Amino acid sequence: MSTPHDLDRVMEAFFEDGPTVMTDRVLEAIRDDVDRIDVRADVGSWRNPLMLRSMFAAVVVVAVLLGGLAIYSAINQSPDVGPPTDSSAPVPSDDGLSALPDELLYPFLGPAKEIAGMDRVDRGDLYFEDGRVAYEVGGRAAFASVPALTPDGDLRLTTELPGICVAGDRGTYAWSLSPGGTILTIEPGTDDCDVRAQVIPGTYQRAACRSENNDCLGELESGQYVSHYFEPRPDGEWAARHGALAFTVPGGWAAYADFPDVFGLTPASAYAAFDGQDCYDCPGGDLITVLGQPGAATEDCLETNVLGIGSGAQDLVDWLTAHPGLVTSEPEDVTVGGLAATSLIIEGSEDWTGTCEPENPFVAVPIFYRQDSYHWALDVGVRYHITLVDLGDGDTVAIVVDTADDGDLDTFVETARPIIESFRFPSR
Amino acid sequence: MLTPVVDRARQGDREAFGALTQAAGDRCMAIAFRILRDVSLAEDAVQTAFVTAWRELSGLRDPSRFEPWLHRILVRCCYAEAKRRRRASASFLAVAREDTYAADEILTVHDRDQLERGFRRLRPEQRAVLVFHYYLGYTHVEVADHLDLPLGTVKSRLRYASGALRAALEADARGPANSKERPA
Numbered sequence: 001m002s003t004p005h006d007l008d009r010v011m012e013a014f015f016e017d018g019p020t021v022m023t024d025r026v027l028e029a030i031r032d033d034v035d036r037i038d039v040r041a042d043v044g045s046w047r048n049p050l051m052l053r054s055m056f057a058a059v060v061v062v063a064v065l066l067g068g069l070a071i072y073s074a075i076n077q078s079p080d081v082g083p084p085t086d087s088s089a090p091v092p093s094d095d096g097l098s099a100l101p102d103e104l105l106y107p108f109l110g111p112a113k114e115i116a117g118m119d120r121v122d123r124g125d126l127y128f129e130d131g132r133v134a135y136e137v138g139g140r141a142a143f144a145s146v147p148a149l150t151p152d153g154d155l156r157l158t159t160e161l162p163g164i165c166v167a168g169d170r171g172t173y174a175w176s177l178s179p180g181g182t183i184l185t186i187e188p189g190t191d192d193c194d195v196r197a198q199v200i201p202g203t204y205q206r207a208a209c210r211s212e213n214n215d216c217l218g219e220l221e222s223g224q225y226v227s228h229y230f231e232p233r234p235d236g237e238w239a240a241r242h243g244a245l246a247f248t249v250p251g252g253w254a255a256y257a258d259f260p261d262v263f264g265l266t267p268a269s270a271y272a273a274f275d276g277q278d279c280y281d282c283p284g285g286d287l288i289t290v291l292g293q294p295g296a297a298t299e300d301c302l303e304t305n306v307l308g309i310g311s312g313a314q315d316l317v318d319w320l321t322a323h324p325g326l327v328t329s330e331p332e333d334v335t336v337g338g339l340a341a342t343s344l345i346i347e348g349s350e351d352w353t354g355t356c357e358p359e360n361p362f363v364a365v366p367i368f369y370r371q372d373s374y375h376w377a378l379d380v381g382v383r384y385h386i387t388l389v390d391l392g393d394g395d396t397v398a399i400v401v402d403t404a405d406d407g408d409l410d411t412f413v414e415t416a417r418p419i420i421e422s423f424r425f426p427s428r
Numbered sequence: 429m430l431t432p433v434v435d436r437a438r439q440g441d442r443e444a445f446g447a448l449t450q451a452a453g454d455r456c457m458a459i460a461f462r463i464l465r466d467v468s469l470a471e472d473a474v475q476t477a478f479v480t481a482w483r484e485l486s487g488l489r490d491p492s493r494f495e496p497w498l499h500r501i502l503v504r505c506c507y508a509e510a511k512r513r514r515r516a517s518a519s520f521l522a523v524a525r526e527d528t529y530a531a532d533e534i535l536t537v538h539d540r541d542q543l544e545r546g547f548r549r550l551r552p553e554q555r556a557v558l559v560f561h562y563y564l565g566y567t568h569v570e571v572a573d574h575l576d577l578p579l580g581t582v583k584s585r586l587r588y589a590s591g592a593l594r595a596a597l598e599a600d601a602r603g604p605a606n607s608k609e610r611p612a
Binding site: 007008010011012014015017018019020021022023025026027029030031033034035037303357371372 | 442445446449450453454455456457458461462467470471474475478479482483539540543546547549558559562563584587590591592593594595596597
């Protein structure tokens with residue numbers, strides 16, 4: 001095994017492998033694209049915001065077109081797809097069909113449904129992109145179709161690539177969206193492809209995530225939702241588990257993160273200000289963050305766990321209340337989703353002098369660390385409201401409530417309380 | 429120097445842009461593959477980057493800054509491709525094909541497997557700083573310039589990413605690596 005001090009040499013060796021030449025095929029594809037695209041000569045257009053917007057739109061068009069190719073490659077399951085080319089979406093031949101409304105042009109996430117021949121069925125997602133729709137289960141695409149609306153407003157799916165269905169198979173389904181567009185319901189319909197007819201109908205949640213790297217739900221309507229990727233009860237290799245966390249929100253909330261180890265909610269007003277960056281690292285805001293499998297972080301802030309501290313909720317409560325860098329409230333026994341839990345407020349002690357980030361040190365109290373995942377620390381004088389929930393079998397989640405302005409914490413905790421009390425963590 | 433060619437391409441000269449593509453394409457392909465760890469995704473990212481560059485080239489104020497400008501576009505395209513990959517396959521399953529690795533004394537096949545898994549767990553933003561620092565040999569300041577990031581952000585991403593990779597290598601001593609991945 002290589003030792004850590006070898007990392008520079010190891011990384012250089014690691015990066016030595018791999019292609020260093022752009023193939024003629026790619027060069028030709030670029031040339032073809034460039035030949036089709038007229039651009040203005042340099043007239044200082046960078047100063048013109050309207051021009052910038054049009055440039056941005058052009059980039060989006062290219063990105064969307066290539067997104068369609070990504071779906072093709074997933075369908076073909078081939079590591080070596082054909083040359084990336086600029087292609088237009090196929091147009092259904094039926095007269096009277098129309099394009100989908102903008103409200104459908106999102107990923108819609110649903111539960112797993114068994115499909116013969118699909119070996120990794122952990123979710124069922126509909127992706128409407130570039131004039132196509134792909135139904136994905138466990139990362140594999142099925143039923144790649146051209147979607148359109150019939151004159152009656154029903155959803156028409158015409159199989160584009162043969163597979164489980166035959167190319168050209170048609171299915172027609174009534175559908176509806178909730179008033180705010182967050183819930184898509186597809187009714188049972190008629191379909192030349194029996195398997196698709198069994199799988200497509202159902203209820204899906206819209207993923208309108210502002211983060212580039214996540215399919216979180218984004219802005220929500222009032223109602224009940226579930227997580228799609230978060231797994232509070234990890235068991236071997238991670239796989240998505242639709243519904244591993246269920247929750248109910250009033251209007252005006254958003255889900256800002258849905259990762260295997262972190263799930264987050266925030267008021268929609270705050271979410272609107274997020275810049276699209278990965279909110280794993282959101283610098284502030286009024287947040288309810290659910291951390292799966294938190295571990296006690298060492299005081300040196302070196303992304304390691306304290307040896308000898310258990311992973312159970314009570315273990316972590318005992319450790320937090322004895323932490324020299326924290327001032328804590330009296331722990332309070334509560335119930336979350338029918339499970340025993342403990343709530344307390346922790347505050348970074350003014351006496352604490354430990355620092356994080358050696359290159360740009362700042363005083364902070366490390367709290368939770370999970371390997372290859374998150375590392376949470378608390379600034380001096382800042383408070384978190386923490387609820388540690390015992391899921392059984394050694395599994396624990398930490399529900400952390402924090403605010404951009406510490407003076408708002410008590411009020412925000414009361415706002416967040418009914419949402420936290422609605423949390424459910426169904427077993428596998 | 430490429431500057432006169434960039435100038436011609438800015439005027440809409442396709443031949444000049446073709447020359448730029450040939451001159452810069454290999455390095456772009458190398459960067460994209462090392463961020464994305466997938467040839468077809470890297471090719472898509474490179475193609476999109478050059479098409480975007482062609483569309484936006486008239487907005488490049490200083491032709492001598494073509495390379496860092498192109499790299500910023502390329503890295504954005506890599507991020508977009510990575511997101512599509514996550515959508516298509518939520519878990520990045522490391523595929524360690526031992527027969528494709530050249531034997532060397534620095535890195536064992538098992539190390540490569542561990543590194544590959546650790547690297548794929550990183551976010552594309554973190555991978556990019558590693559590639560620019562370790563593969564291209566850029567200093568922190570140069571990485572910041574090419575990726576248009578604050579120096580502190582480059583340092584913190586490098587520190588996190590390096591720590592994660594060290595952990596991946598050290599995991600060898602503790603047993604099987606944590607296989608949980610971040611999804612889309």
